[in-house]
Amino acid sequence: MNVRPTGDVPHQEPIPVFEEATVDFLTEAFERDGYICDENIIVPVYLALRLQKPLLIEGMPGVGKTEIAKVISRVFKVDLIRLQCYEGLDENKALYEWNYQRQLLRIEMAKVKPEGDGPREYACERDLFSDLFSEEYLLERPLLRAIRSEERVVLLIDEIDRTDEEFEAFLFEVLSDFQVSIPELGTLKARFIPAVVLTSNRSRDLSDALKRRCLFLYIDYPTIEKEYRIIRAKVPYVSERLASQVATAVSRLRNDPEVRKKPSIAESIDWAKALVCLEADSLDPSVLKHTLNLVLKNREDFELYKKKEKVASLL
Amino acid sequence: MLGLAKFAATLRKMGVRLGTSEVLDAALALSAVNIEEEGQVKAALAATLAKSPEERALFYQAFKAFFVPPDKKKADIQFLMERLAEERENIALAEGELLFQGETLDLSSESKEIYSRLDREDKDRLLEFLERASAGKRVGPAFKPLIESIVEGHLERMRSRISDIQTHLPRSARTGDPEVDAALMQAVLSGPSDREKLLTEDIASVSEADLVKLETIAKDLSRRLATRFSRRCKRSARRSAIDMRKTIRANMRYGGVPFSLRYEAPRIEKPSIVVISDVSGSMIRYTGFLLQFLSGISSVVKNVEVFIFSEDLERVTDIFKEGETFSETVALLLSRTSQWGRGTDLGKALHTFRKTYGALCTRKTVLIVLSDGKTMARESARKHLEELHSNVRLILWLNPLKQEEWRKVPQLQDFRKYSKMFQSRSLSDLERIMRTEVLL
Structure with missing residues (x-):
């Protein structure tokens, strides 16, 4: 769905942080944003923000599931980080990946002896190794970006039903503790807990474990x-x-x-x-x-x- | 909070899967909303306790039955108590009537209840049997356990005849808490949802008006099944071994430094399905639905071949490919079978199949036979089935007859030696079989 033409009366009141929003504030803000809904939608959104739990939204295609995440990001004026799911999506594409090619280049360069009798760049292999697995070579993907963000963000995991069960299980750590483990760097914890919205078109049933960690919202066709x-x-x-x-x-x-x-x-x-x-x-x-x-x-x-x-x- | 725990118990008994963490979330959610507004309470509980549209329907049913004004609640509990008292009376009555040589039979409460709900005629028949058994010569008290098991088995079979089972709270659903049980009772009285009813209803007895709905459900189920299966194939295809040959070739331009890796993709083996379906009389509906279901999962199977038989066999794979809706499929099937007589000859059909289409049978083939097994030429059917059994991966026999009735058709025992036989009367049966037997 598209955005209502901007240029409305600017919002004067201070914007609360996620957990402090009230049902009334959300109702009004959603309405102002052009998202028409009732308390069946507002209350779960409110609870997800208040209890800091992910919100799983199911419903037929085109009923405005993804839009909810976008509206939240606009209402709170924060960034939206989107992870679009597809078959075969794995943690390399979702969380992080080491920049393999760049690492290889580094290794190749380390092999080259500097001209003259200058010292080698690395005194021993160990130094090279610790350098190779530093943040310089880390490719951040949406989940890691959301976790490491310096400010509050909305994380949208769109069409989670398109991924496979394996990936779903991998999401548990992110969704329940808002932290990720990278073997070479240790466990990274979110500075600000992001507002997480997951959407599903029900092309398959999601696992109970995933559902348990989320609040659930089913959007039907409107009256x-x-x-x-x-x-x-x-x-x-x-x-x-x-x-x-x-x-x-x-x-x-x-x-x-x-x-x-x-x-x-x-x-x-x-x-x-x-x-x-x-x-x-x-x-x-x-x-x-x-x-x-x-x-x-x-x-x-x-x-x-x-x-x-x-x-x-x-x- | 006690109310919440009781509500959760009600939901669990109604089939909503709930863990403690969900109930805790619900408690947290309730503390965050305005308790005085029903809409907010309902939305908060729904968001934390019911996590699929099916569960959502049950949730609304339970909510309606559980959160009622105190007067109504009192009346509901009263109603439950009356029902339970009535039931105890019935059981006592049954104990008084079901006697063997003057002694009360030791039966389960369920059986006694079933007995109390039978028609007078059926009751009399059972009593007559007991009387004759009691009076038999050389029949002593040692026979009592035998008689008990006969009566128990008989009553179990009669269960389906009881018409008012809808207005009765099954024993397994009871919790002993009057508040919860009263709500459950009210929920039972309001009846199951449409979808649930259609899922478990005998396909042959679904009304014309509901057929379209059933077809939609069948499509939805088969689509979900197919996605699930294709996901699983994809998953095993990823992250496999590195294909050295391709990797080296692709990285020649980097001077042999393996910059871009190439993986091997294993071949995915899909089953191929051969259907041999009985189309005599009412069987045509089951066939129609089986074909609809198969067309839904056709993307994840290699090949589907369809044959129908009654007097003889005919290949109708084209119908399977053309018939887009259930009514189209059935109309096409009917047009093919009209020239046939009434006889059903599985033996001849299998003979023709093996002679003409024997090449279709490989170790990857799942052969699905849809038939009630009532056929002429049993011996030849048995023989052909035995031969086929060793040629294909699996013979699945879908039987629209109720499992209890199988023993009335003696040849089924023979057929079962060579095939896996399942009762397949409703859509939910069909879905389960496809999920657990075909798409492994």
């Missing part, structure tokens, strides 16, 4: 009323009538068991934007026919809604 408010907040110049018609139509599409790919919130916003561009002030069969491909992105679904009675059911 018609809530979606109406979201569209009104996100799409400038949309008329009340159009917004409510779009919200209703999208909700009917989602409830139709024959529709295979349910439209997401992002798609309904795109749809409303497109309708505004086309200067449509309300939905009618011909407008629907030409714009329905913005929400139905599957051939079968699209064919299904070519039928007249199906189109009529959306109005």
Whole structure:
């Protein structure tokens, strides 16, 4: 989802630190940021910040899971560090890696004898070794960056369900103690506990151990009323009538068991934007026919809604 | 806090997996929110205690049943007490009726309860049996344990006939705490969720209206299964041995200093599946769902070949590839089978299969037979099964008959020697078998 046009009234009150935010502050701040939600979402976010626990967010694609992390970072004006998960992601890509090539170069250079009778760069191999595993050769990846950060950050671990179970287990240390162990450097503890948000599309079940360490938030598709408010907040110049018609139509599409790919919130916003561009002030069969491909992105679904009675059911 | 512990106990009994750490988190969470606002309390408990959408549904059910005004709670406990008293009465009544030579049978409380819930007709039949057994010549008190085990077994089989099992709190779910039990009772009364019901319902008895829903669930399950399996393959593929030949070749340009390492990727072995499915009568629905399920996991198996049989065998792999939805698949299957008569001949079908498609059987093949085993030419079916058994990795027999009914079909005992047989009536059966037997 996109950001509401900036330029709003600047926030005057001092921004609290994560653990001191209140439910009211969050509700207001989220609303101001254009993230429309109720206490079912605000309370878990509040608890995650207050109890300093990671927040695991599940839900269908496009309901605004990732957005929550972004909103938190904007509300508290802190950096967002994002770890995008994918199949085969391992700790080298997530935590840290030694710069192997650079280390090799160093070794090669150490072999070269300096010209003349000058002293060798390293008195013994041991010095070389301790130099090779110093921070100079350390490649920080998102998790380590979040842990070592000098100020508060939001750490977003996106689509955790795409990684394998092995990686999940590896995350435990980071998520429960906010520390990481690097054999050559020792254990590094976070100076500031980051706000951690994990998202999952439920393409597989996550392990109980991971869930135990997190607070859980399930985001469902919004109600018609809530979606109406979201569209009104996100799409400038949309008329009340159009917004409510779009919200209703999208909700009917989602409830139709024959529709295979349910439209997401992002798609309904795109749809409303497109309708505004086309200067449509309300939905009618011909407008629907030409714009329905913005929400139905599957051939079968699209064919299904070519039928007249199906189109009529959306109005 | 006691209330929270009791609520956690209720959730556990309803099937939510909860550890102590979750309950502790819930306590912390409660101290951080405004206790007077129900919405906040509910959201705080949900965030800490229910960690999947399925658990979330149970949570809301439990929350509704547990956090009620005091009057209602009192009434619920009263209701529970009445039920329990009624049950004790029933058990006492059963003890009075179930006699062997004048002595009360030593049965489990569960069995006595089942007995008390039977129809008059079924009760009378059982009593008649006991009477005849008691009166038999040369029948002494030593026979009592035998009679007890017969009656116990019989009652166990009758369990499915009891219609009001929904309004009854199972013994295993009880905690002994009236508050928790009363809430559980209310939760039981409100019935299981749709999804749960459909998952465990016999596929053949799912109504037309629910079929679409069931299909969606099947897709979801098979997709998740497939992802899980592919992840596992990928995992073993990574971090393997360094491929020296490739590494040296790739690093020639650095003067032989191994800057960029190359790894060996082991070959992933996927099973190939051959399905031989009975399509006579009601079996067609099970076949339809099996095919839907297989198409969901087709990305993680090497090859799927599908055959249907009733009088003889026919290859229908094209249907499997074409039929996108359940109704399409079933319609296509029906169009293929209409020319056939009623007879089911597994023996002939297996004969044709071995003769024409024998090459499909390798040590990597999982042969899935979907049939209730009621067939003509049993002996030849047995013989072919025996031969196939040594040619393939595994023969899986999916049987839509209930496991209790297997013994009524004597040939199943023979077939089981050469195959792993599973009851496969519902979607959850199917999912479990695929997970534990095919995608190892």
